[in-house]
Amino acid sequence: MxxxxxxxxxxxxxxxxxxxxARGDAAPAPRxxxxxxxxxxxxxxxxxxxxxxxxxxxxxxxxxxxxxxxxxxxxxxxxxxxxxxxxxxxxxxxxxxxxxxxxxxxxxxxxxxxxxxxxxxxxxxxxxxxxxxxxxxxxxxxxxxxxxxxxxxxxxxxxxxxxxxxxxxxxxxxxxGASNMPWRYFPMLSWRDRVAYGLRNIANEIQKRLxxxxxxxxxxxxxxxxxxxxxxxxxxxxxxxxxxxxxxAGGKPRPELASIKIYDPANEPLRLVFAGYHIGRKAVPIVLHAIARVANEFPITFTSLGSGPEKPKWQQLAQRLGISDKVTWIDELPQVQAHARMAQAHVFAFPSLQEASSTVTLEALSLGLPVICHDACGMGFIVTGDCGIKIPMRSPEQSIQGYADALRRLHQDPAELTRLSRGALRRSEELSxxxxxxxxxxxxxxxxxxxxxxxxx
The missing domain is CATH 3.40.50.2000 (Glycogen Phosphorylase B;)
Structure with a gap:
């Protein structure tokens, strides 16, 4: 060696x-x-x-x-x-x-x-x-x-x-490393993921204690x-x-793309975006089901950026739910292009069930995007009531309903969306x-x- x-x-x-x-706040003199x-x-x-x-x-x-x-x-x-x-x-x-x-x-x-x-x-x-x-x-x-x-x-x-x-x-x-995949969400996973995450959950609890x-x-x-x-x-x-x-993780400010989001429900759809690897724990079906519940109430679109083994299944689900015309699937893009596409949305939807802090959540905040996520894992710390909406992670049904309620809230109160967007930019500065x-x-x-x-x- x-x-x-x-x-x-x-x-x-x-x-x-x-x-x-990279430059940041001036470093105070240490002791x-x-x-x-x-x-x-x-x-x-x-x-x-x-x-x-x-x-x-x-x-x-x-x-x-x-x-x-x-x-x-x-x-x-x-x-x-x-x-x-x-x-x-x-x-x-x-x-x-x-x-x-x-x-x-x-x-x-x-x-x-x-x-x-x-x-x-x-x-x-x-x-x-x-x-x-x-x-x-x-x-x-x-x-x-x-x-x-x-x-x-x-x-x-x-x-x-x-x-x-x-x-x-x-x-x-x-x-x-302490977080487990919630057992109640296992029916949303493929059989391979159920076996893998089930074994990991058991091993994790044993390792913590022994x-x-x-x-x-x-x-x-x-x-x-x-x-x-x-x-x-x-x-x-x-x-x-x-x-x-x-x-x-730390956010990387993108001032050329960041903006305070203004949503005009009378003249445009509510635009959601997701970005990430398309695997089971990302739980994108929660967002798809939520969109299906509100699709007849107001115009809404959803853009999913990325690729992965679950993508074909999610596309089929969108078709079965009758919302395929509202969903755009875009394969993995270079980071700058991905950020440009994300910046066009009003809200970042991130329903993942297991993460550390998720760099993409920080990226979304740096673009001025309010985040809808579960109140769990690193997202529960990153996202506050001033920059997003956190959904309790109790069961798939409660998550879907929570997302649907959050979308209705933002549609009915565009000023709230703008307030959260301002908060997203502030939170991004705090989490650099x-x-x-x-x-x-x-x-x-x-x-x-x-x-x-x-x-x-």
């Missing part, structure tokens, strides 16, 4: 002068810059999901502290090359050091991108990488001590790594951030430790990558300052 450390900049330089990270080790196995400035989270939060933390960002250089995806190319184009990031830990042979064998038969064993390979990373960090800490460590990703609670074993404050999160290392890491943590109430309750109710809600990094940096300062104050007594 090869370990590579790459210095990208001077730790004491001002972050606000760096073109390598003092601390030496921080952040573990984020996946890091890339060019990708979304875990890699995007690793980069966007890890790099922005360097505004406040001297950050060593530990990650894998890549297996199938060339993350290191993407990072180095980005920095060559945009310039170095003051305060950031990249630490690359090569994948172990077990990690390569059970990589998520390997065959579907081996994919369930991913966490075995991932744990072996974390053990190798811990040995390297332990050596570096002995040579030049870190003041705190932070396990950023993978987000799932099942693998917290080993940094919590070091004799310094350990921070964890944002953490996901897996020892997540519990030990949680109890060793100085502070934990959780994605939404489901994950926060896992820590408080099962692990018996406090946790704070924090969105793991800059905001997430600032909350984490302030969490570091708050916890460590309290420990230092206590030690002085």
């Amino acid at each position: 090869t370990t590579t450390t790459t210095m990208l900049s001077s730790p004491s330089a001002s972050m606000e002068e760096s073109p390598g990270v 003092r810059r601390r030496r921080v080790l952040v573990s984020a196995i996946a890091v890339s400035p060019l990708r979304g999901s875990e890699a995007g989270i690793g980069w966007n939060i890890g790099s922005r933390l360097a505004r406040y502290h001297d950050v060593t960002l530990m990650c894998i250089p890549g297996t199938r995806d060339p993350h290191r090359q993407e990072i180095e190319s980005y920095l060559k184009e945009h310039g170095p990031i003051p305060g950031l050091t990249m630490l690359y830990i090569e994948p172990t042979w077990l990690f390569r064998l059970f990589d998520r991108n390997s065959s579907s038969l081996l994919r369930p064993l991913f966490y075995i390979g991932y744990a072996s990488w974390q053990r190798a990373a811990y040995r390297t960090v332990k050596r570096l800490h002995a040579e030049k001590p870190f003041e705190l460590t932070h396990h950023l990703n993978i987000l799932g609670y099942r693998e917290p790594g080993y940094l919590w074993k070091l004799p310094i404050p350990f921070f964890w999160g944002p953490v996901a 897996a020892s290392r997540p519990r030990k890491a949680a109890r060793a943590a100085a502070h934990i951030w959780a994605i939404g109430e489901d994950n926060r309750r896992m820590f408080t109710d099962v692990f018996k430790v406090p946790a704070e809600c924090l969105c793991e 990558w800059d905001y997430a990094a600032r909350m984490i940096a302030e969490g570091y300062d708050r916890v460590l300052a309290a420990k230092e104050h206590a030690s002085e007594r």
